[in-house]
Amino acid sequence: MQSIEQISHDEYQMTADWLRSQTKHRPQVAIICGTGLGMLADALQHQESFAYSDIPGFPVSTVQGHAGRLVFGELKGRACVCMQGRFHMYEGYSLFKTTFPVRVFKLLGVKTLIVTNAAGGLADGLKTGDIMIIKDHVNFPGLVGLNPLSGPNDDKFGPRFPPMSGCYDKDLRCLAMDIGKQLGVSGLMHEGVYAMVGGPNFESIAEAKLLHRLGVDAVGMSTAPEVIVATHCGLRVFGLSLITNKVVKSYEDLDSANHDSILEVGQLRSQTVQQLVTELVSRMDINNTTTNTAI
Numbered sequence: 001m002q003s004i005e006q007i008s009h010d011e012y013q014m015t016a017d018w019l020r021s022q023t024k025h026r027p028q029v030a031i032i033c034g035t036g037l038g039m040l041a042d043a044l045q046h047q048e049s050f051a052y053s054d055i056p057g058f059p060v061s062t063v064q065g066h067a068g069r070l071v072f073g074e075l076k077g078r079a080c081v082c083m084q085g086r087f088h089m090y091e092g093y094s095l096f097k098t099t100f101p102v103r104v105f106k107l108l109g110v111k112t113l114i115v116t117n118a119a120g121g122l123a124d125g126l127k128t129g130d131i132m133i134i135k136d137h138v139n140f141p142g143l144v145g146l147n148p149l150s151g152p153n154d155d156k157f158g159p160r161f162p163p164m165s166g167c168y169d170k171d172l173r174c175l176a177m178d179i180g181k182q183l184g185v186s187g188l189m190h191e192g193v194y195a196m197v198g199g200p201n202f203e204s205i206a207e208a209k210l211l212h213r214l215g216v217d218a219v220g221m222s223t224a225p226e227v228i229v230a231t232h233c234g235l236r237v238f239g240l241s242l243i244t245n246k247v248v249k250s251y252e253d254l255d256s257a258n259h260d261s262i263l264e265v266g267q268l269r270s271q272t273v274q275q276l277v278t279e280l281v282s283r284m285d286i287n288n289t290t291t292n293t294a295i
Ligand SMILES: O=P(O)(O)O[C@@H]1C[C@H](O)[C@@H](CO)O1
Pocket: 033, 034, 035, 063, 086, 088, 116, 117, 118, 119, 199, 220, 221, 222, 223, 258, 259, 262
């Protein structure tokens, strides 16, 4: 079990107040960059950035491919804040710490959270370099009690028992697929189910087979806790996985996953993911809060 060293409302508020005092940007959209996808922040105009180590209360990034900077700016005139680097449970952080920025974003006035990640493809139709719009998730740590909402509920953020059906906004998913067509990349685009496992090791073959049989399309080591916390506090959520590798599911396959090639695939698809996210932000109905319609 994780230790229930919860973060108080005042601590989130203190960080939000500090950021407000340091920047004039008032973001409506927050973007979390997955492994190798930090270039999403490069598209922001009128940038102002802060090293995580300078932000009171923020954890620091320890993983290669996560720069550890919070970047404020605009995408096509829309105010955004972008995490160039996220926090993972396997780094030794509690789930309260890994999701800390999400509640800070809520207090900053953010309405929509965009989460991105690098993931291994399990579904037969997914190839390395494909983009999977997340339709739903399986939060494996949560199924055994590791949940960022454990402990006393903070009613100021949301209810004790929040529903997770429909936590990936349907309108935003449809819009992203339309944008993919218009950008001429619909051949890369899919919708599917993401599963979070604890990591940091990649899957054994037996684990990969199990996940595949359970109906998981892509597997990674993040995202679900951020989405749970965002949904709990009423943020609208959009998520995408860049399929950076095929998960090895056969004892005859001599391939194996490695972090360096995952970073390379991020680099390869950086422009496409950047265009997709920029168009999504510029075309989304900014005042629409979560629709929470089931899939
Ligand atoms: O932060 P994300 O989920 O994109 O990172 C994935 C999972 C591991 O942190 C890393 C493995 O290369 O990529």
